[in-house]
Amino acid sequence: MSTRRQLSVNDYVDGVLNFDLTVFARAVTLIESNRREHIEMAQEVLNAILPHTGKAIRVGITGVPGVGKSTFIESLGNQLIDEGNRLAVLAVDPSSSVKGGSILGDKTRMESLSRRPEAFIRPSPTRGALGGVHRKTRESMLLCEAAGFDVVLVETVGVGQSETAVARMVDTFLVLMLAGAGDELQGIKKGILEVADVLAINKADGDNVDRADKARRNYKNAIHLFAAGNDWVPPVVTCSGLKSDGVDGVWQRVMSHREYLTDSGELAKKRESQRVDWLRSLLEQELVSRFKSEKAAEFAAAEEAVRNGELTPTAAVVQLLNS
Numbered sequence: 001m002s003t004r005r006q007l008s009v010n011d012y013v014d015g016v017l018n019f020d021l022t023v024f025a026r027a028v029t030l031i032e033s034n035r036r037e038h039i040e041m042a043q044e045v046l047n048a049i050l051p052h053t054g055k056a057i058r059v060g061i062t063g064v065p066g067v068g069k070s071t072f073i074e075s076l077g078n079q080l081i082d083e084g085n086r087l088a089v090l091a092v093d094p095s096s097s098v099k100g101g102s103i104l105g106d107k108t109r110m111e112s113l114s115r116r117p118e119a120f121i122r123p124s125p126t127r128g129a130l131g132g133v134h135r136k137t138r139e140s141m142l143l144c145e146a147a148g149f150d151v152v153l154v155e156t157v158g159v160g161q162s163e164t165a166v167a168r169m170v171d172t173f174l175v176l177m178l179a180g181a182g183d184e185l186q187g188i189k190k191g192i193l194e195v196a197d198v199l200a201i202n203k204a205d206g207d208n209v210d211r212a213d214k215a216r217r218n219y220k221n222a223i224h225l226f227a228a229g230n231d232w233v234p235p236v237v238t239c240s241g242l243k244s245d246g247v248d249g250v251w252q253r254v255m256s257h258r259e260y261l262t263d264s265g266e267l268a269k270k271r272e273s274q275r276v277d278w279l280r281s282l283l284e285q286e287l288v289s290r291f292k293s294e295k296a297a298e299f300a301a302a303e304e305a306v307r308n309g310e311l312t313p314t315a316a317v318v319q320l321l322n323s
Contacts, residue, residue: 007023007026009041009044009045009048011023012026012027012030012041012045013045013048013049015027016045016049016143016146016147017049017052017146017147019147019148021117021120024120024143024147025120025122027045027143028122028140028143030042030045031045031046031136031139031140031143032136032140042139046139046142046143049142049143049146050142050146052145052146053142053145053146054145054271055145056088056141056144056145056149056150056151056152057150057151057152057171057172057254057255057258058141058152058154058169058170058171058172059151059152059153059154059170059171059172059173059174059254060153060154060156060163060166060167060169060170060172060173060174061073061153061154061155061156061174061175061176062155062156062163062166062173062174062175062176062192063175063176063177063178063202064178066178067176067177067178067202067203068176068202068203068241068242069155069176070091070109070110070155071109071241071242072176072200072202072239072241072247073089073091073110073113073153073155073241074109074110074111074112074113074241075241075242075244075247076153076241076247076250076251077089077110077113077116077119077153078112078113078116079244079247079248079251080150080151080251081113081116081118081119085118085150085151086118086119086120086148086149086150086151087113087118087119087120087149087150087151087152087153088119088120088121088122088141088144088147088149088151088152088153089110089113089119089120089121089122089152089153089155090122090137090140090141090144090152090153090154090155091121091122091123091155092123092137092154092155092156092157120144120147120149122140137154137169138169138278141154141169154166154169154170163192163195164195167195168273168274168277169274169277169278171257171258171261171267171270172197172198172254172257172258172261173195173196173197173198174196174197174198174199174200174250174254175192175193175196175198175199175200176200176201176202177199177200177201177202177215177219178201178202178203178215179201179203179204179208179211179212179214179215180211180215193219193222193223193226194226196223196234197232197234197254197257198234198235198237198250198253198254198257199219199223199234199235199236199237200236200237200238200239200246200250200253201213201215201216201219201236201237201238201239202238202239202240202241203240203241203242204238204239204240204245204246205240205242205243205245209238212238213238215238216236216237216238219236220236223236231260231264232257232260235253235256237249237250237253291320295320295323298320298323299320302316302317302319302320303316
């Protein structure tokens, strides 16, 4: 039984830059690995390809379960490829909070798109990352850009977690909504509306067309409250991913937002802010990880004291930091 040849840093870099999909897929796997030797090699690869990144259109797509994200992305992806684009979809997959398993069903749900050689679909388990985003998603985006993908879509879990994690790593944040989903979702919608750049009421087909248009008008009125005083007012449109109706109109709004960002100079500022945010996020993660590793006994003792009511969490933190 043959084993795969071990790749060097140069092998990875050359494969990514020359759009070797096999090597590219292995590079993404390398990026996602938590093994120390893989992390070190991944950083060498990323540093080498960094000058070739930054040119793709980065779009985050979110929405509540059942809104039809995968169907919409498949319809949009096929249209983008038909127009001559290469498309990468980083589909963040729900992980079990108990056993850590993930569904990883996006390639099944995007069957026709996954068969196209110009598309790369990568389901990544969330593993508890903030906002339903795998903590290596940013690095995977850089690989996609260096490989020459024109558009990178990041599909989020969309189950009410803080979606600002996605909004802080993409150029445009697209929110898919449902008509008549009930008042129980208003809390989720309100939080998402504050960071949305474009809203689309999906499943506007059949008997749902009128309800979708009514929802569009309602959200348009609500958006004006959130966007008061802003230069960009998020547009609200209707579409049907299943029927591919209005999907091109959604993309036109995404491109209008990008044009606004570019002309106003906000795109460059946004990318700079994202890089600094990424730095701070990684630093916090690494500090916590090292602290737990190097102070494992003290940390366990502090947890036990808090659990037993012997220390307040604040006092425990002070004790740990002083140690």
